[in-house]
Amino acid sequence: MTAAQLPRPRVQKLSELDEAQRAGRFDELQRLMPRVWEAMRHDVPNESVVVVPSMNLIQADGSSGTLAHAMEERSLFLLLLLRQPRLRMVYVTSAPIAESVVSYYLGLLSGVIPEHARSRLQLVSVGDSSSRPLSVKLLQRPNVLRRIRQLIPDRSLCHLITYTTTETERDVAIALGIPLYGPDPKYAALGSKSGCRRLFEEL
Template sequence: MSIFEPGEGTLVVVPSLSLPQDELRRITGARCYEERLLFLLLTLREPGVKVVYLSSAPIDPEIVAYYLGFLPDPEEAAKRLELITLDEPHAQPLTRTLLSRPDVMDQLRSAIDGDAFIVPFVLSELEEELASSLNVPLYGPATALAYYGSKSGSRELGSMAGVPMARGFGDLHTLAELEDAIESLPGERVILKLNDGYSGLGNAILPKGDRAATSFSAAGETWETFTAKVAERGAVVEEFIEHRPLYFPSALARISPGGHHEVLATHDQVLGGANNDVYQGCTFPAAPEYRAEVGASADRIAAILASKGAVGLFGMDFFAMKTDAGYAALLCEINLRIGGTTHPYGAAQLVTGARYDPGTGLLMAGDRPTYYTATDNCSADCLRGRSPGEVLRTAERLGLGFDAATGTGNVFHLLGAIPEHGKMGFTTIAGSRREADELHAATRTALCRAPAGR
């Protein structure tokens, strides 16, 4: 079973951001990240597939029409799409609100035809309660395995898999444990990571002996607020890798309900923020110098998770650096959920029909390789106040849409964040790394400069 190419049945897409809400509020337009999974509308290409998509606020009809426009028969596909909105954009997370709305639950039950499974953005006890209520299976790892998606659990699983990691200590909760771990590590700085942090926002870089100089990835954080979160959620402390240049590859993997595991892709992450550790986007594939090592480590990790009964999509982040013996890749963390590289991969695969070749680490559309560059953070003042439809039409006029004949162009996402926040995302697909990067940069420049109404 693959959420990217189901043959039949109903995909119940529940893009609930069931994550720590205090961290989520730091992300501009966070609620609109519910739209990250809209690429799954492209699975309606198969006539036996139905999609039920939930959202906490109505999705602009022009955004829906945009995705259906990639399909050979958009009108017929639309008949097999049901959009269900709670119309409560400020009640987060979506699944919690859904469970409190018997009227919407009844609507959801009647929308499910035949065999179905729930595709959650992240799987928590809320999603498990929803699945139990609907009697529909989940495409995601059970919460009993959630520990292995924490920073401490990632280190434990990495050790089981024999994957190289930075030196460090996990399962820390008290100030005394933090202090002992910090002093036990080499170097002048260490990195602290909250167990359940995401997108790098739960990280802090700490110079030894000077707590006041701690650099937090999230704005407004202090040593007192951070250590309070450590006490509540747990954390890891790791050596800060000073090696430069340092690269940040990741891997995307899938485990089927039958236990089959496979690596789907490797990426190089594009990071930003105060400590250069907040996810901004990615490029596919990871650089050839360390692509194979990242893929092999990801495969070993996926094999262990499969043996523990995990199901679904998940990501793994690494550090990569050049050593005297070649390039080394160190495991950074495991994300047992749909992450930032999933929608670029899904969009690229579904619009090109490409298939991943584990031997080369490339996506191949026939004999043609497929590369892409993606961002979640294209922001500009000139975009704010414009409608998604207007921006899409501007992109088409500028020749920035996707051309199925050449397999080149852009697939846009996060379009619902444009009117209020002037923010959007897009995945630029091309036949080479250079072509993808150049078109991506040109697209960003054109969208950020295009006058309204033209």
């Protein structure tokens, strides 16, 4: 499989889309996910992933920005994906991550020179240590979103990884023009106890 076989997703401004249009655009992007995943399995050049470890539950719980940042760093295990020799990663956080922490994770890569993996990793900080969800911070910073898009070598070979998948993470995917590795937030209610009971009643 080559990059030429995959359609290049277009980028649309969120301000130009109402809720129904956003849902439709998200569906379009999600249909690209199987082919993007297949490209990753075949180690295709210019494949990449954007990590935005956003957690909407933290703000709802009244937690501090310090805890939010610590939770964002919990997803650093995803750096182990850089064992794939052609994969590039953009890792987004609220505040900068200490280079010593990054070096520790890269040192866990088996059979990979840490410096080589580091050259394929781009760290992006939004410069906001408040407890608000990272996805909300991103959507309020079009310049940061633009920078992330510029760091993606080929959007047709890229996908977004988040911690939770709400409407704000969905909107980040739309703003970047890449599919999201996660469930559609419109089905979130079905994951609750009452939602599950309703599903079983309908079966």
